[in-house]
Amino acid sequence: MVETIQWINDTVVMIDQTRLPLEENYVSCRTYEEVAEAIRRMTIRGAPAIGVAAAMGVAVGILHASETDLDAQMAEICATLAATRPTAVNLFWAIDRMKRIYAGVAGKPIAEVRRRLVEEALLVREEDIAVCRAIGHHGAALVPAQKTVLTHCNAGALATAGYGTALGVIRAAVEAGKQIDVFADETRPFLQGARLTVWELQQDGIPTTLITDNMAGHFMKSGRIGCVVVGADRIAANGDVANKVGTYSVAVLAKENGVPFFVAAPISTLDLSLASGNAIPIEQRAAEEVTHLFGQRVAPQGTSVENPAFDVTPARYVAAIITEKGVARAPYEESLRKLVS
Amino acid sequence: MVETIQWINDTVVMIDQTRLPLEENYVSCRTYEEVAEAIRRMTIRGAPAIGVAAAMGVAVGILHASETDLDAQMAEICATLAATRPTAVNLFWAIDRMKRIYAGVAGKPIAEVRRRLVEEALLVREEDIAVCRAIGHHGAALVPAQKTVLTHCNAGALATAGYGTALGVIRAAVEAGKQIDVFADETRPFLQGARLTVWELQQDGIPTTLITDNMAGHFMKSGRIGCVVVGADRIAANGDVANKVGTYSVAVLAKENGVPFFVAAPISTLDLSLASGNAIPIEQRAAEEVTHLFGQRVAPQGTSVENPAFDVTPARYVAAIITEKGVARAPYEESLRKLVS
Numbered sequence: 001m002v003e004t005i006q007w008i009n010d011t012v013v014m015i016d017q018t019r020l021p022l023e024e025n026y027v028s029c030r031t032y033e034e035v036a037e038a039i040r041r042m043t044i045r046g047a048p049a050i051g052v053a054a055a056m057g058v059a060v061g062i063l064h065a066s067e068t069d070l071d072a073q074m075a076e077i078c079a080t081l082a083a084t085r086p087t088a089v090n091l092f093w094a095i096d097r098m099k100r101i102y103a104g105v106a107g108k109p110i111a112e113v114r115r116r117l118v119e120e121a122l123l124v125r126e127e128d129i130a131v132c133r134a135i136g137h138h139g140a141a142l143v144p145a146q147k148t149v150l151t152h153c154n155a156g157a158l159a160t161a162g163y164g165t166a167l168g169v170i171r172a173a174v175e176a177g178k179q180i181d182v183f184a185d186e187t188r189p190f191l192q193g194a195r196l197t198v199w200e201l202q203q204d205g206i207p208t209t210l211i212t213d214n215m216a217g218h219f220m221k222s223g224r225i226g227c228v229v230v231g232a233d234r235i236a237a238n239g240d241v242a243n244k245v246g247t248y249s250v251a252v253l254a255k256e257n258g259v260p261f262f263v264a265a266p267i268s269t270l271d272l273s274l275a276s277g278n279a280i281p282i283e284q285r286a287a288e289e290v291t292h293l294f295g296q297r298v299a300p301q302g303t304s305v306e307n308p309a310f311d312v313t314p315a316r317y318v319a320a321i322i323t324e325k326g327v328a329r330a331p332y333e334e335s336l337r338k339l340v341s
Numbered sequence: 342m343v344e345t346i347q348w349i350n351d352t353v354v355m356i357d358q359t360r361l362p363l364e365e366n367y368v369s370c371r372t373y374e375e376v377a378e379a380i381r382r383m384t385i386r387g388a389p390a391i392g393v394a395a396a397m398g399v400a401v402g403i404l405h406a407s408e409t410d411l412d413a414q415m416a417e418i419c420a421t422l423a424a425t426r427p428t429a430v431n432l433f434w435a436i437d438r439m440k441r442i443y444a445g446v447a448g449k450p451i452a453e454v455r456r457r458l459v460e461e462a463l464l465v466r467e468e469d470i471a472v473c474r475a476i477g478h479h480g481a482a483l484v485p486a487q488k489t490v491l492t493h494c495n496a497g498a499l500a501t502a503g504y505g506t507a508l509g510v511i512r513a514a515v516e517a518g519k520q521i522d523v524f525a526d527e528t529r530p531f532l533q534g535a536r537l538t539v540w541e542l543q544q545d546g547i548p549t550t551l552i553t554d555n556m557a558g559h560f561m562k563s564g565r566i567g568c569v570v571v572g573a574d575r576i577a578a579n580g581d582v583a584n585k586v587g588t589y590s591v592a593v594l595a596k597e598n599g600v601p602f603f604v605a606a607p608i609s610t611l612d613l614s615l616a617s618g619n620a621i622p623i624e625q626r627a628a629e630e631v632t633h634l635f636g637q638r639v640a641p642q643g644t645s646v647e648n649p650a651f652d653v654t655p656a657r658y659v660a661a662i663i664t665e666k667g668v669a670r671a672p673y674e675e676s677l678r679k680l681v682s
Contacts (some may be wrong), residue, residue: 021640022638187555188527191639194631207645208644209645209647211646214587215647217589217652218652245559246556253594290527290535293634296634296637298635300362303539303551304550306556307552311562
């Protein structure tokens with residue numbers, strides 16, 4: 001299994017997800033600014049992985065901070081990391097967690113502050129893998145055998161510290177002996193499905209078929225798809241789910257065709273401070289992601305583009321939300337709060 | 342306006358749609374085999390344009406046929422052209438039309454046979470432009486002003502002999518003074534939207550925004566889209582519509598969001614011999630169309646792919662079918678037969 005993100009010799013080492021599967025390059029971030037830039041340009045992506053990167057970014061920042069005015073430096077580090085991407089709440093969750101640890105060791109010798117923050121960042125990473133395993137365990141039972149699982153984007157090992165959320169459910173179903181195969185939406189514009197999900201599942205020997213995003217409906221109508229499993233970037237208190245753009249379309253098509261639509265995500269993806277998905281900020285990314293592919297222009301010069309990176313799937317399309325603490329079903333206002341408490 | 346397909350000095354000249362918008366190349370086909378190959382490799386595409394190409398292919402074939410055993414050569418020419426692509430019925434419609442003309446001049450001097458077939462092929466082309474204008478006229482009234490029109494694939498001048506079907510409706514609405522803009526699905530895997538629709542509408546100065554296919558639902562949910570207009574490759578007697586893969590998804594999302602979904606197509610796209618869309622053959626194309634873009638690999642080696650080029654939208658999602666003879670609405674069994682008779 002590939003390592004998405006590691007802490008090696010006080011350096012944050014990530015596999016470069018912008019180059020996969022053409023090249024298996026690793027990027028070393030020695031400063032918090034480099035970590036922030038890696039998140040922004042999607043060297044690392046996926047809500048839980050972004051959370052781990054942010055925690056490690058805080059740790060690497062404090063490692064190199066000077067002893068004087070540490071509070072101000074901590075604030076600057078956290079603000080820089082928080083400004084990278086707006087939608088995945090795990091980013092803010094991880095930063096807040098690091099802030100709490102920092103507050104707990106305030107006034108202690110800087111060596112202890114550093115040790116404690118590095119320790120916590122490593123814990124965030126380790127917990128994330130355990131969380132994914134638990135999500136897989138809870139989700140595996142929901143996956144119909146002898147059918148195809150459709151997934152969108154990459155909610156796999158590469159989107160987490162390991163094992164994956166949606167792909168964790170698929171992996172756990174396969175480990176439980178279920179005969180399934182996977183359809184992977186290629187997931188334009190960044191092609192996380194074609195480049196990352198297919199690559200990951202190939203390495204695990206799980207039979208996977210690549211389709212373009214606009215084919216998903218056709219195969220749901222054909223009766224081949226047993227369920228849909230996707231990840232999430234932020235889930236509101238009412239169960240509305242922000243996830244990679246195109247998720248909403250898949251959810252509507254699943255409902256129309258009687259296919260259960262499951263969301264697999266850690267508790268850290270819940271944002272119960274938001275009543276509904278309408279309040280979730282949707283990141284707009286550069287036009288070049290749509291007009292170019294690996295540097296190759298595919299649309300005319302001067303093309304106007306909209307490039308929302310996420311969309312919001314209303315809770316009424318979601319059959320279940322699979323977390324490490326168990327499976328929530330509608331009404332989500334109640335079931336999500338119960339899981340958290 | 343660009344010329345999609347022309348008859349110049351007994352040669353079929355087509356703009357190469359596989360290279361647009363990077364290069365504006367023209368391909369000259371001097372034999373019917375070259376025309377067949379151009380259809381197969383999508384140098385020319387779009388149901389009405391394929392019909393024109395097939396008619397010209399028959400004409401160029403008979404021009405070069407020897408006088409002896411002309412019937413057998415005609416049969417071979419028609420069979421070769423008919424075997425290029427299975428879904429668009431306009432191909433078979435055009436070939437049948439050329440066969441009827443051939444039957445009408447059977448036994449006449451070969452010069453007259455040749456003259457008559459060339460004449461008919463030119464007529465097919467000219468009629469197609471007039472048909473598109475009439476479709477535009479009928480459709481323009483249906484387009485809500487002050488809103489965005491969403492279209493999928495390219496049902497434009499490049500998919501016809503000129504003016505377009507779905508884009509004909511958009512052009513006619515603009516010519517009628519309606520304030521509209523266009524969202525163009527990029528339309529993976531062949532990117533007809535990004536490469537052809539954006540390019541065409543840019544030349545006409547119609548404001549157009551490119552989106553990836555999986556964003557269409559998001560913008561329909563946002564209330565920005567006033568209607569959807571697409572073309573068709575074959576329409577069954579009950580109003581089921583085969584069109585570029587992804588059309589079904591757009592139609593479901595439109596219905597879910599209360600957005601009218603219109604199909605614009607010539608009468609030659611109707612196949613009233615088929616009771617429903619279930620009987621329409623769906624072309625499967627090469628995996629490389631999905632795994633590569635302009636020669637650049639975007640998925641891992643050994644990726645399994647499904648690549649249906651079309652899907653079928655059940656009639657219940659179709660608000661109206663716009664033809665050159667008028668607008669058909671449900672129940673389509675009656676309204677389509679009435680238009681034809």
